[in-house]
Amino acid sequence: MAEVFIAKDASTVKYIPEIRRFDSSLSIGEIKSRIENGTAVFSKELITSEDLYYEDVYGTDEYTRNMMFFSLIERLIGMGAELKITEEGREITPDELKREIMRIKEISDETEMFPD
Secondary structure, three states: OEEEEEOOOOOHHHHHHHHHHHOOOOOHHHHHHHHHHOOOOEEEOOOOOOOHHHHHHHOOOHHHHHHHHHHHHHHHHHOOOOEEEEEOOEEEOHHHHHHHHHHHHHHHHHHHHOOO
16 A cells, blocks of 8 residues: 655645645645645555456556556646655655566466466
8 A cells, every 4th residue: 555645744634635645535634734744645556457346446557556546646746746656564665666567467467478
């Protein structure tokens, strides 16, 4: 699971609409509280082709959903947010996260090309 932490700064409020576009289940107060308390603001299990639930429910395939997560991170960085991303307890860079998403995509594509 990739977790994203956002350092508290003077622009905290402007990050909230971007985060809510990705995960509308988080309230404005919850997002603000998580930023202020230094806890993970949002997280995502990087999904693979086995996670068909996302395609059925969200109408998007696993790669698209993972890239939506990564795009949110890029937008927040572009807005000036200082982010910390962790996966399985270790800090990773946005580039490492993108490589992980691409690796999942490659494995998924290979699995489709060579089933069983």
